[in-house]
Amino acid sequence: xxxxxxxxxxxxxxxxxxxxxxxxxxxxxxxxxxxxxxxxxxxxxxxxxxxxxxxxxxxxxxxxxxxxxxxxxxxxxxxxxxxxxxxxxxxxxxxxxxxxxxxxxxxxxxxxxxxxxxxxxxxxxxxxxxxxxxxxxxxxxxxxxxxxxxxxxxxxxxxxxxxxxxxxxxxxxxxxxxxxxxxxxxxxxxxxxxxxxxxxxxxxxxxxxxxxxxxxxxxxxxxxxxxxxxxxxxxxxxxxxxxxxxxxxxxxxxxxxxxxxxxxxxxxxxxxxxxxxxxxxxxxxxxxxxxxxxxxxxxxxxxxxxxxxxxxxxxxxxxxxxxxxxxxxxxxxxxxxxxxxxxxxxxxxxxxxxxxxxxxxxxxxxxxxxxxxxxxxxxxxxxxxxxxxxxxxxxxxxxxxxxxxxxxxxxxxxxxxxxxxxxxxxxxxxxxxxxxxxxxxxxxxxxxxxxxxxxxxxxxxxxxxxxxxxxxxxxxxxxxxxxxxxxxxxxxxxxxxxxxxxxxxxxxxxxxxxxxxxxxxxxxxxxxxxxxxxxxxxxxxxxxxxxxxxxxxxxxxxxxxxxxxxxxxxxxxxxxxxxxxxxxxxxxxxxxxxxxxxxxxxxxxxxxxxxxxxxxxxxxxxxxxxxxxxxxxxxxxxxxxxxxxxxxxxxxxxxxxxx
Amino acid sequence: xxxxxxxxxxxxxxxxxxxxxxxxxxxxxxxxxxxxxxxxxxxxxxxxxxxxxxxxxxxxxxxxxxxxxxxxxxxxxxxxxxxxxxxxxxxxxxxxxxxxxxxxxxxxxxxxxxxxxxxxxxxxxxxxxxxxxxxxxxxxxxxxxxxxxxxxxxxxxxxxxxxxxxxxxxxxxxxxxxxxxxxxxxxxxxxxxxxxxxxxxxxxxxxxxxxxxxxxxxxxxxxxxxxxxxxxxxxxxxxxxxxxxxxxxxxxxxxxxxxxxxxxxxxxxxxxxxxxxxxxxxxxxxxxxxxxxxxxxxxxxxxxxxxxxxxxxxxxxxxxxxxxx
Numbered sequence: 001x002x003x004x005x006x007x008x009x010x011x012x013x014x015x016x017x018x019x020x021x022x023x024x025x026x027x028x029x030x031x032x033x034x035x036x037x038x039x040x041x042x043x044x045x046x047x048x049x050x051x052x053x054x055x056x057x058x059x060x061x062x063x064x065x066x067x068x069x070x071x072x073x074x075x076x077x078x079x080x081x082x083x084x085x086x087x088x089x090x091x092x093x094x095x096x097x098x099x100x101x102x103x104x105x106x107x108x109x110x111x112x113x114x115x116x117x118x119x120x121x122x123x124x125x126x127x128x129x130x131x132x133x134x135x136x137x138x139x140x141x142x143x144x145x146x147x148x149x150x151x152x153x154x155x156x157x158x159x160x161x162x163x164x165x166x167x168x169x170x171x172x173x174x175x176x177x178x179x180x181x182x183x184x185x186x187x188x189x190x191x192x193x194x195x196x197x198x199x200x201x202x203x204x205x206x207x208x209x210x211x212x213x214x215x216x217x218x219x220x221x222x223x224x225x226x227x228x229x230x231x232x233x234x235x236x237x238x239x240x241x242x243x244x245x246x247x248x249x250x251x252x253x254x255x256x257x258x259x260x261x262x263x264x265x266x267x268x269x270x271x272x273x274x275x276x277x278x279x280x281x282x283x284x285x286x287x288x289x290x291x292x293x294x295x296x297x298x299x300x301x302x303x304x305x306x307x308x309x310x311x312x313x314x315x316x317x318x319x320x321x322x323x324x325x326x327x328x329x330x331x332x333x334x335x336x337x338x339x340x341x342x343x344x345x346x347x348x349x350x351x352x353x354x355x356x357x358x359x360x361x362x363x364x365x366x367x368x369x370x371x372x373x374x375x376x377x378x379x380x381x382x383x384x385x386x387x388x389x390x391x392x393x394x395x396x397x398x399x400x401x402x403x404x405x406x407x408x409x410x411x412x413x414x415x416x417x418x419x420x421x422x423x424x425x426x427x428x429x430x431x432x433x434x435x436x437x438x439x440x441x442x443x444x445x446x447x448x449x450x451x452x453x454x455x456x457x458x459x460x461x462x463x464x465x466x467x468x469x470x471x472x473x474x475x476x477x478x479x480x481x482x483x484x485x486x487x488x489x490x491x492x493x494x495x496x497x498x499x500x501x502x503x504x505x506x507x508x509x510x511x512x513x514x515x516x517x518x519x520x521x522x523x524x525x526x527x528x529x530x531x532x533x534x535x536x537x538x539x540x541x542x543x544x545x546x547x548x549x550x551x552x553x554x555x556x557x558x559x560x561x562x563x564x565x566x567x568x569x570x571x572x573x574x575x576x577x578x579x580x581x582x583x584x585x586x587x588x589x590x591x592x593x594x595x596x597x598x599x600x601x602x603x604x605x606x607x608x609x610x611x612x613x614x615x616x617x618x619x620x621x622x623x624x625x626x627x628x629x630x631x632x633x634x635x636x637x638x639x640x641x642x643x644x645x646x647x648x649x650x651x652x653x654x655x656x657x658x659x
Numbered sequence: 660x661x662x663x664x665x666x667x668x669x670x671x672x673x674x675x676x677x678x679x680x681x682x683x684x685x686x687x688x689x690x691x692x693x694x695x696x697x698x699x700x701x702x703x704x705x706x707x708x709x710x711x712x713x714x715x716x717x718x719x720x721x722x723x724x725x726x727x728x729x730x731x732x733x734x735x736x737x738x739x740x741x742x743x744x745x746x747x748x749x750x751x752x753x754x755x756x757x758x759x760x761x762x763x764x765x766x767x768x769x770x771x772x773x774x775x776x777x778x779x780x781x782x783x784x785x786x787x788x789x790x791x792x793x794x795x796x797x798x799x800x801x802x803x804x805x806x807x808x809x810x811x812x813x814x815x816x817x818x819x820x821x822x823x824x825x826x827x828x829x830x831x832x833x834x835x836x837x838x839x840x841x842x843x844x845x846x847x848x849x850x851x852x853x854x855x856x857x858x859x860x861x862x863x864x865x866x867x868x869x870x871x872x873x874x875x876x877x878x879x880x881x882x883x884x885x886x887x888x889x890x891x892x893x894x895x896x897x898x899x900x901x902x903x904x905x906x907x908x909x910x911x912x913x914x915x916x917x918x919x920x921x922x923x924x925x926x927x928x929x930x931x932x933x934x935x936x937x938x939x940x941x942x943x944x945x946x947x948x949x950x951x952x953x954x955x956x957x958x959x960x961x962x963x964x965x966x967x968x969x970x971x972x973x974x975x976x977x978x979x980x981x982x983x984x
Contacts (some may be wrong), residue, residue, distance in 0.1 A: 551911065561901070
């Protein structure tokens with residue numbers, strides 16, 4: 001396990017990594033630095049296992065490397081070609097390959113190499129260009145079709161694929177990870193449901209027997225522009241790693257995109273070491289990446305307790321397990337007590353910073369109605385936070401779907417219908433394993449016009465299982481040193497700060513705080529939910545703001561020049577009766593050769609200068625072969641002299657002939 | 660009139676609507692209610708408020724010559740100087756008709772003492788385009804103004820309502836959305852878009868108006884550009900995209916309906932009994948608020964009354980036809 005300090009050592013531990021082959025070590029370089037891993041790793045998971053947990057800095061503070069915030073890479077020899085850029089979270093680690101980051105210019109040390117033992121990729125994200133995703137702009141190189149496209153290879157997507165495939169339809173199932181199954185293993189099963197592994201295994205076996213179902217793993221759907229799903233795939237073959245832009249056409253699309261972890265809003269919430277629950281579980285479960293030696297958790301949901309127990313069984317000490325809810329109830333909590341995990345409730349994270357002896361210093365506060373009490377600081381290597389869920393509606397919105405804020409769950413849910421599209425699984429609000437599976441089948445029935453399939457979503461009585469709560473959002477304090485971000489994606493949208501008085505306050509007092517309407521970044525759904533919690537967006541406006549700002553940051557198309565607009569004859573409509581009912585078009589000439597410009601005003605004498613007293617205006621040059629210009633004049637007779645004003649000059653002109 | 664009855668119900672959320680409500684209450688001592696939504700802080704804008712625009716009618720420039728300084732003094736007093744900026748916008752023309760229109764605009768504005776300079780051709784402008792730079796125009800910062808005006812409106816007795824009050828003697832529809840909602844045979848709903856881009860390198864000017872594209876765009880402090888364009892679909896977004904270059908990337912998009920007239924001129928007047936409709940004023944609308952408020956209060960000057968009467972839906976509007984940009 002040389003060079004992989006964050007890898008669970010024992011392959012017998014529950015979180016040893018289901019996807020990696022510990023018998024097949026590999027080594028590659030990124031920006032010249034050697035990274036160790038195992039077959040089955042992605043580039044991102046190998047980096048994290050090797051102790052590289054920082055993407056770079058934003059406004060001078062470290063930003064964690066994560067599934068939702070990882071710079072693009074490319075094979076070193078192809079790094080200059082944007083079309084060869086790869087997402088490190090979807091790129092399999094390969095022995096002997098040399099990669100470069102392409103999203104920015106890493107800070108370099110001696111001889112142009114990154115400093116040894118530096119846990120950061122060294123990219124400064126202050127420049128928004130560093131956050132651009134190169135493959136979004138590439139033109140699709142492969143166009144494929146199917147009767148049905150399913151986005152998301154969790155239980156709902158797999159169930160939908162099996163149902164449609166077994167009825168003979170051609171199906172394409174898209175999954176961004178290397179394996180199917182989604183996050184079901186974290187959530188487990190309830191009551192008499194089968195275990196997630198049993199369900200996933202059965203569905204995977206069924207899919208393997210369906211030749212009419214194509215599963216595209218390592219493929220991320222970028223946008224839906226009906227009937228096309230735009231996607232990006234990393235193809236892995238003996239020949240190497242090849243990115244591919246896909247345009248998948250289908251008259252039927254199912255979105256089974258799951259739910260996103262909401263990031264609680266507190267100062268330091270994107271420092272390295274702060275990890276969302278879904279990602280922490282995914283890292284550990286798939287890749288055996290342990291969440292540090294000392295783990296602290298703060299949760300508004302029940303599955304976080306499951307991670308705490310699994311961590312204890314996987315060489316990790318749990319320093320603190322806290323819950324934002326007061327006296328929560330859950331079967332997981334009862335199990336956690338039996339494990340001896342120290343539990344607290346009603347605690348809200350206020351800030352996280354670097355501890356002077358390493359690790360994180362976590363400040364929590366007991367928050368009750370009209371009462372708050374700071375808790376003693378907790379020190380841990382990792383702080384796993386769970387701020388509830390937000391259905392991953394990005395593609396639904398990109399397809400023109402609507403969303404509505406649901407006050408009971410404090411999340412944005414899909415609203416209305418889109419012809420030829422359906423949603424299934426947790427993006428549609430289903431919670432249980434069986435509910436997600438049935439909703440996939442029901443979505444297929446809906447799109448193919450078959451009899452409706454009932455969906456039974458098992459919900460445990462709140463007496464026994466406290467409902468998940470929304471993410472905690474802490475208001476800004478003057479003493480906060482580090483930014484509090486609204487979400488963990490690329491927007492890097494921050495909670496508004498309290499401006500501290502500056503020594504140069506006399507010079508800087510005339511500053512206007514930019515508003516959300518002036519933000520030059522698309523919002524993630526998490527950004528929007530946090531803005532609502534902070535009171536920056538009224539609930540009544542959530543749908544409208546989501547439609548405006550939760551969009552795919554696509555390049556603007558380029559139109560041709562505006563359509564040719566020829567001159568109106570005899571004069572433009574906006575000059576109608578400008579000089580009275582008797583106005584007429586004349587040819588005029590000056591005594592000296594000169595250029596006449598449309599708009600030059602004509603006056604009766606040299607004293608007049610007020611445009612309201614003008615008696616005519618130049619319309620343009622005279623017809624070819626004639627001297628002078630065409631003018632619109634109030635009245636007149638041939639040879640009458642008028643004065644043309646051209647900025648500071650006055651020129652005498654003569655009416656030549658009425659046209 | 661009962662205790663809760665109002666002289667005017669102002670309907671609309673634009674700066675013009677807010678200023679009208681405040682002026683009628685504070686300066687003309689009228690009882691005013693305002694039916695407006697405060698969303699400038701988080702919704703994409705559906706208009707730009709600039710003291711100069713592609714206007715060809717000298718009487719409009721003459722009116723603005725009086726009302727712009729008055730409006731700016733009011734803004735500075737009730738909202739502070741952060742409510743506006745002084746900028747040098749560019750007006751761009753690309754077709755023969757557009758270049759002519761720009762020439763007419765330029766010479767009329769020069770006649771009223773505005774400093775306007777031809778912009779040298781550059782790679783930052785479309786091929787073959789002609790551009791004029793207007794010096795020292797005033798640009799309103801909508802989100803800041805809205806936040807700053809609300810306390811003032813309250814202090815001068817303007818009552819905020821969620822729906823028009825039936826007891827108001829006059830209802831004033833003071834923005835496009837309100838005007839279109841009540842309908843008028845003269846007004847046409849024009850599908851339009853607001854596009855917000857991710858940060859871009861500095862544009863040639865903080866505000867650019869493209870006569871032939873139906874496009875106006877503003878670059879914000881962070882580098883993002885908010886572009887308002889007439890039309891819909893890829894044709895409209897393409898018009899903005901071509902003006903911004905291939906690096907432009909969407910950060911937000913809003914669809915809305917703009918109220919336009921067939922003659923390109925604004926409409927101000929009674930659209931039905933006791934309903935005064937204001938629409939199609941374009942970028943300069945807010946800067947005409949003092950004159951419109953005086954008109955509504957019966958205190959307009961002869962020049963102001965003549966300008967507004969000429970733009971009534973009942974007038975011969977061919978006499979006030981304007982460039983439709």
